[in-house]
Amino acid sequence: MKNCVSDGNTIDFIATAAVASGAPVLLGKVVAVSLGNVALDDVGVGVTEGVFELPKVTADDITQGAQVYIKSDGMITSTASGNTLAGKAWAAAGNPSDTVWVKINA
Incomplete structure (x- = not known):
């Protein structure tokens, strides 16, 4: 399928503050849990299910x-x-x- 862009289990985000690994991140109305430490303005990856x-x-x-x-x-x-x-x-x-x-x- 050509139009699938993600499985929806993770989401990339830009940290608006330093984020610790395992910390919750609110992205609009979506909650993600950071997979690693992310510095301010860096790109992080968060888990959206579990x-x-x-x-x-x-x-x-x-x-x-x-x-x-x-x-x-x-x-x-x-x-x-x-x-x-x-x-x-x-x-x-x-x-x-x-x-x-x-x-x-x-």
């Missing part, structure tokens, strides 16, 4: 299967207002946990 352990707002009590959102600082939260849908919680993560497993873009 389940990842991501940093969360410590005080949030997130139940398994709940919709979760990403804040502009890359933290996962249960608060929809002012944030972007990140996916679904793959496992529960109560208060005071620092991370949550997220099936991104789900």
Whole structure:
């Protein structure tokens, strides 16, 4: 097929700030997890499918299967207002946990 440009599992991006390997990156309404360290203004590659352990707002009590959102600082939260849908919680993560497993873009 001549018109297939990508399998949709990864996406290239230009870093608007330094990005650590494994960190979530918000690209419009798409969440990607960086495959490596990326310096400011460099091109990086992010994964757009899968389940990842991501940093969360410590005080949030997130139940398994709940919709979760990403804040502009890359933290996962249960608060929809002012944030972007990140996916679904793959496992529960109560208060005071620092991370949550997220099936991104789900």
